[in-house]
Amino acid sequence: MKIDEILQKMNQDELGSLIILKPENIAYVTGFKPSSISVLILKEDPLLLSSKLDLEEARQKSQIPVGEFKSLDELKKTLKKTIPGNGTNPGKIGVEHSMTVGTYHKLCEDFQIKITDIIESLRVVKSPKEIRKIKGAIRIAEDSFKDLDFSVSEDNLAAQLEYNMRSAGSPRPSFETIVASGPRSSLPHATTTSRRLESPIMIDWGALYQDYASDMTRTIIEKEEEEKIFSIILEAQQKAIDAIKPGVNASHIDKVARNVIEEYGYGDNFIHSTGHGVGLEVHEKPSLSYRSDEKLEKGMVVTVEPGIYIEGKFGMRIEDMVLVTNHRKVLTSKARKIFA
Amino acid sequence: MKIDEILQKMNQDELGSLIILKPENIAYVTGFKPSSISVLILKEDPLLLSSKLDLEEARQKSQIPVGEFKSLDELKKTLKKTIPGNGTNPGKIGVEHSMTVGTYHKLCEDFQIKITDIIESLRVVKSPKEIRKIKGAIRIAEDSFKDLDFSVSEDNLAAQLEYNMRSAGSPRPSFETIVASGPRSSLPHATTTSRRLESPIMIDWGALYQDYASDMTRTIIEKEEEEKIFSIILEAQQKAIDAIKPGVNASHIDKVARNVIEEYGYGDNFIHSTGHGVGLEVHEKPSLSYRSDEKLEKGMVVTVEPGIYIEGKFGMRIEDMVLVTNHRKVLTSKARKIFA
The missing domain is CATH 3.40.350.10 (Creatinase/prolidase N-terminal domain)
Structure with missing residues (x-):
């Protein structure tokens, strides 16, 4: 076929x-x-x-x-x-x-x-069989996030998470796990270090299941100034997710998220696009970017991942995976505020 | 400079x-x-x-x-x-x-x-600073191989090894860890499964240290027919290592290892080349293959990894890393027989 x-x-x-x-x-x-x-x-x-x-x-x-x-x-x-x-x-x-x-x-x-x-x-539009595999990769990633010990270093938290995913059959993380803590969280793609975890802790990770990937980000916070920023990205993400449906321009989803962050005055701190497709590769089409000329179609699976990064202070991002359907479906257990 | x-x-x-x-x-x-x-x-x-x-x-x-x-x-x-x-x-x-x-x-x-x-x-010839980084990647990989629990699945053994490397600062394995056990060991690049470990257990793994890679393989055996095969690859590896010096054709090293294995009648079961360079990439020049037209030079770092794979029965490989100098230097703790 x-x-x-x-x-x-x-x-x-x-x-x-x-x-x-x-x-x-x-x-x-x-x-x-x-x-x-x-x-x-x-x-x-x-x-x-x-x-x-x-x-x-x-x-x-x-x-x-x-x-x-x-x-x-x-x-x-x-x-x-x-x-x-x-x-x-x-x-x-x-x-x-x-x-x-x-x-x-x-x-x-x-x-x-x-x-x-x-x-x-x-590959852009996923079959039901492919969506089941993506869900398998999400299940491994989410199960692996339970019962972690946060009284450790960035390196060791990543090690725990990856140990759990590997034991559950993911042959490797779907990309290099990011655990960025304290001031290092302003680096959206930080490599982990031996520094002890401190707030905020941004964790971006994913598993593989039968060659298909998952990709999600959680940020754990404990300070009031962090909560303010967290609320902004949560609102940006929710509005972007609500805008997802077949026929909409991918660039529109980016615009919706970016508008919220700009309204709060952090436009310059949202330094990447709002999301991307996920499937056999962890980054694939469509791109939810202002430059994208793609249209969303039923059966696409995309991330929605607004972030705010303040150099020298801290940064944060949340990321969920969404299936494009007439009533868009969040495949991950939607991000919410997590306090350390 | x-x-x-x-x-x-x-x-x-x-x-x-x-x-x-x-x-x-x-x-x-x-x-x-x-x-x-x-x-x-x-x-x-x-x-x-x-x-x-x-x-x-x-x-x-x-x-x-x-x-x-x-x-x-x-x-x-x-x-x-x-x-x-x-x-x-x-x-x-x-x-x-x-x-x-x-x-x-x-x-x-x-x-x-x-x-x-x-x-x-x-990049082919490594500076002393680069060799120090490669040695760092070897140290992480070897330290991570200690105190493993072998009463588990292929998946879980890989998880333990990778947990140790990750905790020691390797941001990811230098390639997808291979743990191939029992009949699956005849697949030189097997992905791990949930099957319980049984002899022989072939483990091919590596770490990263400051962007530089290590790559080594150990096979753990417990049966007499396995020991026979193990002795052959050990002999092939030793002779190949002994032949390494500046000015020698890379293809000659492959020939030396292959000759030993052919003499014992397993030529058709040695289905890959004898080795490759290691540095910022885990596979880089030179190739120790019969097709190679490269010459060994002082400062190259190469793997020497003969293997015998018998489809439907089992396979095994040992792999060490060698620095090309006038008196070639094995950088890893040279493979020897390990009994389960």
């Missing part, structure tokens, strides 16, 4: 074949996420070429026939045999935007190429 | 500027590893453009002046102003092999481009 939809899109773009290297895109089409170099060749009779390292597992899991990937040079020879080059026929090959120029020049110079994100565009 | 060496290499290649996007390459030159998009423009007066998310931290850590990265379009305008395009001057821009074709087409179409890995080629 999925492969039919892809072939149809390829047909529209007049592509004889599509070469897929990005592991998440291979996972989307085949059900197998490679750990090492793999090349998925999509055409009438699709083929996944996997490195020897992955071959046994690929054969067990892939819904598409599997062969061995040997080298780029060998692949190029195969492509030349099966795909007509410029000299003989204007058959076009599609490649992903994420292909590196190194590989591009090695592999594609002799062919007519179109850079296309057919697979990524299909 | 580092920047002078880079400018000299750029001069040899007649490059007016070099655009660096890969976080590890940016870390190598500036001392700051970005968490979000950053662009390092290397020229007489180099400049690091960082996303707002990283700006505060970049300014604290970068040894090169920092500005704000706004968008690719804006960057392109800046480049057009400061770097003469094809129309006016044959000034060439260097870009990395790892740049994506998407970015390449957006950013570079109007310039004369050379794809070059100047930074990566400098």
Whole structure:
């Protein structure tokens, strides 16, 4: 079914074949996420070429026939045999935007190429099965947040959280866990340090479940001046969530959140976009940014994560995951004030 | 100093500027590893453009002046102003092999481009300071391997190991920890499962310390037929390590290890190369593979990791890290037989 939809899109773009290297895109089409170099060749009779390292597992899991990937040079020879080059026929090959120029020049110079994100565009809207996997990743992340010991360092709090997620089957955090405490919380992407936790404590973390990601942020506060800022981001987040529905511009959601924060005079302290899609990658389309030209569609899963960062003082952010439907559905247990 | 060496290499290649996007390459030159998009423009007066998310931290850590990265379009305008395009001057821009074709087409179409890995080629030989950081990453990984409880699942053993590394300051494992037990050990890159540990237990893990990686593998065995195989890979590893010295072909080291395993009749079961460089990335040059055309040089740090994998039965691998010097030095506590 999925492969039919892809072939149809390829047909529209007049592509004889599509070469897929990005592991998440291979996972989307085949059900197998490679750990090492793999090349998925999509055409009438699709083929996944996997490195020897992955071959046994690929054969067990892939819904598409599997062969061995040997080298780029060998692949190029195969492509030349099966795909007509410029000299003989204007058959076009599609490649992903994420292909590196190194590989591009090695592999594609002799062919007519179109850079296309057919697979990524299909990934934006999630199927019920995908949504179940995302919920699985949320469940692992939320269960892992229970019973943590906060009388420790940033490093150790992250260690506890990740231990819980790992024990529950998440092969790694969906991104590098952020635990930023006290003045370090003004760094939205702070790496953890050995400093002892102090208010506010911003924790941004996520799990993986069957290759799908979750992503959420909680900030724990104990001071009055922090509570004031917290109320602002809570209001911004609620209004942004309420604005989510199919057909709305993604940039509008950013505007709604940003307007609230600007009204309170903290516009310059909200230094990132309001959210992003989550799926096989923790950051994917759509972008809830003022620059986005995307429209929300039923079945998208997005984060809503306003934040305020005051350099030299502190910062905070809250982040929940929302399923776009006619009555938008918050998939995470909605952020609320948490006092230490 | 580092920047002078880079400018000299750029001069040899007649490059007016070099655009660096890969976080590890940016870390190598500036001392700051970005968490979000950053662009390092290397020229007489180099400049690091960082996303707002990283700006505060970049300014604290970068040894090169920092500005704000706004968008690719804006960057392109800046480049057009400061770097003469094809129309006016044959000034060439260097870009990395790892740049994506998407970015390449957006950013570079109007310039004369050379794809070059100047930074990566400098990274191959490690300075004493870099070797100290690699040793730090080894220390964290080895200390974390002590006092583990093996009466648990693959998932939980990985969780314990990663908890220890995280608590010791490694922001993440240097790659996804492999714990493959019983018949699953025949998968060289197995993801962990909830199955209870049984012999053999293959554990491949590494830590990060100040952005530098470690990478090692231990296999714990308890059966006689496993011991036979273990002795073979131990012999192969020792002979390969003994062959390491400056000036030797990297492919020769692979050959030495492979010959031992072939002599015992397991050549087809050694399904990967013998090793790889380790530094800011856990897999980097040189490759100790039969295909490699690289020569070992003093100051390289490589893994030596022969393995035998018998599909449907079991597999095992041992892996140590070696510094190339006139008297090669094993940096890890050399693998030996470990019985459960």
